[in-house]
Amino acid sequence: NFTEMVGQQHVLQALVNALESGRLHHAYLFTGTRGVGKTTVARILAKCLNCETGMTANPCGECGACLEITEGRSVDLLEVDAASRRGIDATKELLENVQYAPARDRYKIYLIDEVHMLTPESFNALLKTLEEPPPHVVFLFATTDPHKLPATVLSRCLQFNLKNMQPEQIVAHLEQILVAESVNADAEAMALIARAAEGSMRDALSLTDQAIAYGEGKLVGADVSAMLGTVDRGRVLDLVAAILDEDPAAVLTLVSQIAEHAPDYVSTVDELSNILHQMTIAQT
Numbered sequence: 001n002f003t004e005m006v007g008q009q010h011v012l013q014a015l016v017n018a019l020e021s022g023r024l025h026h027a028y029l030f031t032g033t034r035g036v037g038k039t040t041v042a043r044i045l046a047k048c049l050n051c052e053t054g055m056t057a058n059p060c061g062e063c064g065a066c067l068e069i070t071e072g073r074s075v076d077l078l079e080v081d082a083a084s085r086r087g088i089d090a091t092k093e094l095l096e097n098v099q100y101a102p103a104r105d106r107y108k109i110y111l112i113d114e115v116h117m118l119t120p121e122s123f124n125a126l127l128k129t130l131e132e133p134p135p136h137v138v139f140l141f142a143t144t145d146p147h148k149l150p151a152t153v154l155s156r157c158l159q160f161n162l163k164n165m166q167p168e169q170i171v172a173h174l175e176q177i178l179v180a181e182s183v184n185a186d187a188e189a190m191a192l193i194a195r196a197a198e199g200s201m202r203d204a205l206s207l208t209d210q211a212i213a214y215g216e217g218k219l220v221g222a223d224v225s226a227m228l229g230t231v232d233r234g235r236v237l238d239l240v241a242a243i244l245d246e247d248p249a250a251v252l253t254l255v256s257q258i259a260e261h262a263p264d265y266v267s268t269v270d271e272l273s274n275i276l277h278q279m280t281i282a283q284t
Helices: 009-021 038-050 064-071 088-095 120-131 167-180 187-196 201-214 221-228 233-244 248-259 265-283
Strands: 027-031 077-081 108-113 137-143 158-161
Touching (some): 009 038, 009 158, 027 038, 038 064, 038 077, 038 108, 038 137, 088 120, 167 187, 167 201, 187 201, 201 221, 233 248, 233 265
Parallel strands (some): 027 137, 027 158
16 A cells, blocks of 8 residues: 555655545556556555545555455456557557446556557547546556657646655665565665665565575675675775875776676776765765
8 A cells, every 4th residue: 555655755645635635637647767666556546446445545455356456357457568568459459448337346447557658549549538538437657758658648647757766765665575574684785785776666676586595595795796796885995095095006906806806897986986976075
């Protein structure tokens, strides 16, 4: 449910207020980079709309409608991946039953993921339904690239932009998960994963899974650093010190030592610029 989601309070607050006041729109567009919760928000909103206890911002999670949506078998939540079903025929097939009432729930909900992948003809077919939607239909769109949507479609949707996760939010959520899974993790390992995820909670979870396998059931900073190909921060600090000492020989020796571990050079340069940035702030 919404209370379990990490971040995105600006989106969740707007949706909760709309549900509690009964001011609903017929089309919602969720945008943002990968792994920040677009499809998750859409599925939870579907639960809120169709929960058997009544339309609510806190779905029970136990009724038939909630369980079916959670398990991905709801007949009134039609979930489509536009990347694989982008043609006009697929869209026509999807919309041919739009005028009929829901089979058992309150609303018939169309959740279209990566909606920007639809063809121009598909958008034209969708537009007529968006202009005059039946009262029992709600459209939920998710996309990483809203600029590719026609202005005519955008103007008929309520648009919510989901933000990238802050590293602190990712670490806090990973801590909860790892405690529940009884996995030991040190702070350095968590920080490395949070930085490598670049704002995506899904990437953070995938990297954590990978790191647990790499570390044989535990998360240690050195193991995670080796897995990610990141260079030990201490080595980068030594590099900065050698640069400040204007000692080219020491710099080149350090660079060759770093190179022995086949690092990710882009992340090494990022770390270097990050340290210089922090130094500048400290001096200021």
